[in-house]
Each structure stands twice: as structure tokens, then as C-alpha cells.
Amino acid sequence: MSESSETAGKDVKKTGRTASKEVRRRQLIDATIESISKYGISGTTMTTVTSFAGMSIGIVNFHFKNKQTLFEETLRFLAEEHRDQWRRSVRNAALTPEAKLLAIVDAHYHPSICNRKKLAVWFGFYGEAGYRAAYRAIMSEIDEERWNVSTVLCREIVAEGGYDGIDPEHVAETLEGLYDGFCLNILIYPGEFSREDAKARIRDYLHTVFPQHVAPAPVPGKGG
Incomplete structure (x- = not known):
């Protein structure tokens, strides 16, 4: 996971549940950057993104309706x-x-x-x-x-x-x-x-x- 994702994770503790949605969206975007940089656009899937983000497919689908x-x-x-x-x-x-x-x-x-x-x-x-x-x-x-x-x-x-x-x-x-x-x-x-x-x-x-x-x-x- 990227440094920005780790920072975002710390922000959850600071701001509580009200910020969790925005923080998780940012974590997923960071994970997408990680995945595309490693696998390219065509090789990046919801599975590779969730692997980098440490989240479930269901959480990704909650924040983003599709890839x-x-x-x-x-x-x-x-x-x-x-x-x-x-x-x-x-x-x-x-x-x-x-x-x-x-x-x-x-x-x-x-x-x-x-x-x-x-x-x-x-x-x-x-x-x-x-x-x-x-x-x-x-x-x-x-x-x-x-x-x-x-x-x-x-x-x-x-x-x-x-x-x-x-x-x-x-x-x-x-x-x-x-x-x-x-x-x-x-x-x-x-x-x-x-x-x-x-x-x-x-x-x-x-x-x-x-x-x-x-x-x-x-x-x-x-x-x-």
C-alpha cells in the first residue's frame, strides 16, 4: 500500500466514522494507482485493486459502481x-x-x-x-x-x-x-x-x- 494510503488510514483514527467514506475512496484510488503502475490498465482488475487496498470487492462496489x-x-x-x-x-x-x-x-x-x-x-x-x-x-x-x-x-x-x-x-x-x-x-x-x-x-x-x-x-x- 502506498504512503498516502497509510496516511489516509491514520486520518480515520483522527476524524472518526464521518470521514471513513472519503478516506476509503482515497485508499481505493491509491490502490488503483499502485495496480496500474504494476500491471497496466488492461491488467488491473477489481481484484488487484482490492489486494493492494486490503479491502473486499463489496467495499469497492459500494464506493465505485464499476471499474x-x-x-x-x-x-x-x-x-x-x-x-x-x-x-x-x-x-x-x-x-x-x-x-x-x-x-x-x-x-x-x-x-x-x-x-x-x-x-x-x-x-x-x-x-x-x-x-x-x-x-x-x-x-x-x-x-x-x-x-x-x-x-x-x-x-x-x-x-x-x-x-x-x-x-x-x-x-x-x-x-x-x-x-x-x-x-x-x-x-x-x-x-x-x-x-x-x-x-x-x-x-x-x-x-x-x-x-x-x-x-x-x-x-x-x-x-x-
Whole structure:
């Protein structure tokens, strides 16, 4: 069982029976993440989930009417967790537009968001034809919100820096592609590509676009 599931179990003791339903739902979602990361989408069943969760099939059916619902709620949980991570920084009024943009980058590669188990789930949904429609339905609004926020921040930087010929929407679109591509590198080549590598390369890209506002990533071993 994952660390978050163990934490959820402790919360039951703290909050009593009134919280048990939400806590058990979270435990089942954590168990689904564990199962998909180990067995993939097609290999994950209610039995593998209950095995990781330490619960009966009846409890799963009480909280989720079927496997489709459980999978969709798991994806929704990951999407909202990710969104909440970057929203917290962007809503800090003290940050400059470029600092907020870099905060969105950092949020993508936060250890609680970008780890092998959760990346395996994300790419499991990407690659499973039967779940692509559900993926688009759940993710479209959240992805669009992030893209819109990034576009507005890029627009503010362009206006402040007088960056002629820079299209804020194109920058935001490029960032979205880099996020996904580097996450795939982290999943496929964990010994060769890290979260820090991803953040550094995206920062270098932003430096080439907004040189007055974003410094290049520090060279390892040379400080900065």
C-alpha cells in the first residue's frame, strides 16, 4: 500500500466514522494507482485493486459502481492534484509573471506529482484506446485552464520585455509539449533523465524566448 494510503488510514483514527467514506475512496484510488503502475490498465482488475487496498470487492462496489468509474475517478484525482499544485504558486500575487510561469514548470515535476507510479498511470490512459475519450472529457477543462494561464503570463512577459515576433500562444503550446515529452523520458529512461533535467531544459527554452526575464539553468558544478 502506498504512503498516502497509510496516511489516509491514520486520518480515520483522527476524524472518526464521518470521514471513513472519503478516506476509503482515497485508499481505493491509491490502490488503483499502485495496480496500474504494476500491471497496466488492461491488467488491473477489481481484484488487484482490492489486494493492494486490503479491502473486499463489496467495499469497492459500494464506493465505485464499476471499474470504469474507479478508473475515471483515479484519473480525475491525479488531474486535480496536479492542478492544485500549480494553482497555489500562480495565485501568489507577489510573484512576477516569469516566476509564476516557472512555478508551473516546477509543479509538473514536483516529486508528489511526477513519480514513476503516477507517470505510469498517466501514460497508461494515454495509450489505452478505450479510455482516451474519458481522458479527454476529464482533462480538457483542466488542460485548457493551465494553457490559458500560461498564455496570459507569456503575454505579460512579451509586453513588458518588448519581445517582437514572439507569439504567447505558441510558447504556451510548446511548453505543454515539453511537459509531456520530458515526463515520458523520466518514465522510460529513469537512470538517464530526471525531474531536474526536465526543469533545467524547459528553463533553458524559456531563456531563449525571454532572455531578459528568465535566466538559463545553472550548469552543474558551476554554481548559480
